[in-house]
Amino acid sequence: MRVEIWSDIACPWCYVGKARFEKGLAGFAHRDDVEVVHRSFELDPGRAKDDIELVTDMLARKYGRTPDEVRSMEANVAANAQAEGLGYLAEGRDHGSTFDIHRLLHLAKARGRQDELLTLAYRANFAEERSVFDDAVLLDLAVEAGLDAEEARAVLADPKAYADxxxxxxxEAAELGANAVPFFVFDRRYGISGGQPAEVFAQALEQAWKDRPVTAAADAAACDADGACEVP
Known part of the structure; x- marks a missing residue:
């Protein structure tokens, strides 16, 4: 069985949702027969490579929020992340184009190291003071994930590499009607949007395995195509 996950490194609910999905998968009897494929989705696809700013500044500007409101938003996400055992820096994180990390993730997929790189990139972006919008950091992460340094460097140097x-x-996300991430597709039978509880993912895995039609789960917290990461 295949589970495809559309996500973006800049999306905090993708970070949380990955951890929750993995908890659901860990208790699934047929987990060794599940292939997990991570797919690309940029929340800010038109952003220039050198257009980098603090996340808190971006949120305040984009949504017209005050600094206190932004801190409250980030504190809420931090609480959700910490409840899953994840680190989360509510302040000091960068925001920028994620196109290069997505290209690098496709190299990692081709080399069988996609999940390793994705896990490291999420941790760097949300829990560590390492900017995933810096090529030097991306190269370090690629090597830590087990990729060849020269091959990763060549991909980063060529904006056409894995762009297609x-x-x-x-x-494909657009064709499937995915307008928010994370978006999970179970064996091409149905989809679940948002960082659902682990129990929802566990149930979805069981139902997909049995090939029974299911009712789509209610939407949970997610980041939409405009980059909005609101809490319902």
């Missing part, structure tokens, strides 16, 4: 794969994932 990123765009194909994004086009």
């Amino acid at each position: 794969e990123v765009r194909a994932d994004e086009q």
Whole structure:
């Protein structure tokens, strides 16, 4: 059985949702027969590579929020992340284009190291003071994930490398009607949007395995295509 997950490194609910999905998967009897494929979805696809700012500044500007409101928003996400055992820096994180990390993730997929790189990239972006919008950091993460340094460097140096794969994932997301991430597709039978509780993912795995039609789960917290990461 295949589970495809559309996500973006800049999306906090993708970070939380990955941990919750993995908890649901851990208790699934047939987990060794599940192939997990991570697919690309940029929340800010038109952003220039050198257009980097603090997340808190972006949130305040984009949504017209005060500094106190932004801190409250980030504190809420931090509480959800910490409840899953994840680190989360509510302040000091950068925001920028995630196109390069998505391209690098496709290299990692081709080399069988996709989940390793994704896990490291999420941790760097949300829990560590390491900017995933810096090529030097991305190269370090690639090596930590087990990729060849020269191959990763060549991908980062060539903006066309794996660009078609990123765009194909994004086009497929649009065709599937995915307008928010994380978005989980179970064996091409149905989809679940948002960082659902682990129990929802566990149930979805069981139902998909049995090939029974299910009712789509209610939406949970997610980041939409405009980059909005609101809490319902």
